Amino acid sequence: MTNRQNAALQTKRKLIAAALELIKSNGFNAINVEDITREAGVAKGTFYTYFKRKEDIVLEISRAPFAEIADELEAMRALPLIDKLSHYVRRFMQCVQFCGIHICRQWTRDVLDPNEVPENKDAQKWQYDVNMLQNILKNAVQNGELKKNTPIDLFTHILICQMYGMMTCWCMSDGKFDPLDWTDRFCAAQLPALFGPYLSVKK
Amino acid sequence: MTNRQNAALQTKRKLIAAALELIKSNGFNAINVEDITREAGVAKGTFYTYFKRKEDIVLEISRAPFAEIADELEAMRALPLIDKLSHYVRRFMQCVQFCGIHICRQWTRDVLDPNEVPENKDAQKWQYDVNMLQNILKNAVQNGELKKNTPIDLFTHILICQMYGMMTCWCMSDGKFDPLDWTDRFCAAQLPALFGPYLSVKK
Amino acid sequence: MTNRQNAALQTKRKLIAAALELIKSNGFNAINVEDITREAGVAKGTFYTYFKRKEDIVLEISRAPFAEIADELEAMRALPLIDKLSHYVRRFMQCVQFCGIHICRQWTRDVLDPNEVPENKDAQKWQYDVNMLQNILKNAVQNGELKKNTPIDLFTHILICQMYGMMTCWCMSDGKFDPLDWTDRFCAAQLPALFGPYLSVKK
Amino acid sequence: MTNRQNAALQTKRKLIAAALELIKSNGFNAINVEDITREAGVAKGTFYTYFKRKEDIVLEISRAPFAEIADELEAMRALPLIDKLSHYVRRFMQCVQFCGIHICRQWTRDVLDPNEVPENKDAQKWQYDVNMLQNILKNAVQNGELKKNTPIDLFTHILICQMYGMMTCWCMSDGKFDPLDWTDRFCAAQLPALFGPYLSVKK
């Protein structure tokens, strides 16, 4: 990578970091592009060197934290399924909290100009999360931890709804609903009940 | 009711009906107050006779359909708890679909001017839904259908999260996730597993 | 007309008058909508109550002066054709000068958003001018002043080109070419030469 | 010419060709410098190696085609004046059509920053065309084809206006007015009528 390319990468990172802080504190609508560039220490126009629209930086912000989860799962192969799922859900909700209410709210925003955004970005995030969860369960079936007749699709969607539901409750309850608090209770109450009948007997 | 009052009520209904259709089709941000009044056949200023702010009509839109659910529950007292809950969840998701993605998205919107809106309206809706569900369970305990040690609070929040989660999946999956379809599967899979241990034995 | 309608009309007139002066002095691109409204003594947004786009006021500006010419022609029925044409050309060029170089230049501007402007406004002005000239000649044939075999279409276009050509020379010569000065010389040199063979012999 | 000079010349030609096509298709305002360089296959900054301002490429585009006309006139010395003029006018209008409506419109544009453009470029083009036409007539007087009392100045301006007028009609009629079509009719109708009295008798 040349020096120039490196400098450009740094500029983009500064913009993302600045946007994360500002949106967490004030909300997406309450800040403008100039706020972001001022905080990042670059000129206003520089924003548009890296992002086509103001909205585009939101997805960029949440990409890095969630990407870490995937890495961690690799390291947890040996753990029992229930623990692995608990960990995944907990980490997911941590990322949600890290991003903050305002960024989560933004995920469900109107897609402003569907004509110019052929691939629906919201759908992308949803599909990405569905896939990751599905893989965890598929692997569990493959390595014999779960029985072959486990309804993977159903369980995947139950868990996704639970996670997105906690996020939405957090956003709509104005903070009354603490997602990390409930995450543990939900996992303890539901995961054994749901997966119990499909766990292979360990010797 | 005088003629004038009646005419006023009609005007308000025309505005709500116009707004529902326009927001469902185009999204809240994509339409303006003039669009609504034009569709309703009244002058722009008339909107502000009935709503203090543009945002206020959103809650008004969703009020009526959800209010019907409460009425129906009255009529279902005799049903077994699982059936009652299944019915409630299904009806809730029907209302969600009736309101449309754009209005659901609006529920999680930033509160634009917190100074002027002392009571957080988003929280109100969330609290309203929590309360209704909680009452169903409390009644079940009171009439002996559920054991006294039933973790009502936990179950209430699990169900609320499931419903809001389905709604959010619907919004974020761009239609791929069919909420009514999954509602039935979720109820069939989860309600017996969760509540089974706490149901009183019927003689 | 009610008082409110009357007040609205006055507002529109103030905007047109302000725009004429500002564009004549500085050019269309050099001024912005706020300049116009400030000069007219109204709020910025008021401009858009009367004009959909900034460009739209240009045609409005030139409408009134050219409309006067049509009225005057009525009053000149009795004059000989050559005099009538001379008068028309001269009055046309006076209107051109009245509007100023900047507004004339604007007539040939790119139509910014053809999708939203179904009827090409530039073509409208050109067609309007062609029609008026054509009518003068047609009437001359009808009342016997011109022979029936007069090539009306050719003469109409020659004259239109001459007038628009003087206008363009004025715009492109940066003032060196004086349109009114040349108008008289052109009329004196060309009108008799062109129309002479087709004028009916007077007794 | 060194290799480097040659490469530079090629780059400039690519830019001019790219700009011609893009402006013809979309108009000067609708394209930006990056469009031109992308089409030409060079970097954005390269544009400014060859042109001081975006506007400057417009005159460069039209220079080559019109320069050809001057060369052709040399070769037509022997032709009778009327034929020579007909040819000139026709070739001029061909160049106008070759450049396209958008570039012609650009010729009458506002001079954006008069302070930095001491010599008015629009005036230059107009003066250039006036001079060329004037020379044709002056030569005709010198070689005896036209009488000494021929009003050269008047005829020059009549013809210039006719040519610029056809161009403007073309631009303003949105294509309805076909300049080449009318060129022939105008020349046939006007040139003999105007110049007839001043042509020297040939033996």
Added chain:
DNA sequence: GATGAATGAGGATTCATTCAT
């Protein structure tokens, strides 16, 4: 209660141009 002209704050976005590499 209805009207609709007037208000004016508000911000994303474009893009010509520069200049260090």
Added chain:
DNA sequence: CATGAATGAATCCTCATTCAT
């Protein structure tokens, strides 16, 4: 000569809201 990241000026237009009629 070529590059392309960075600059930052420039402004049109929208639209929620008010209020005199």
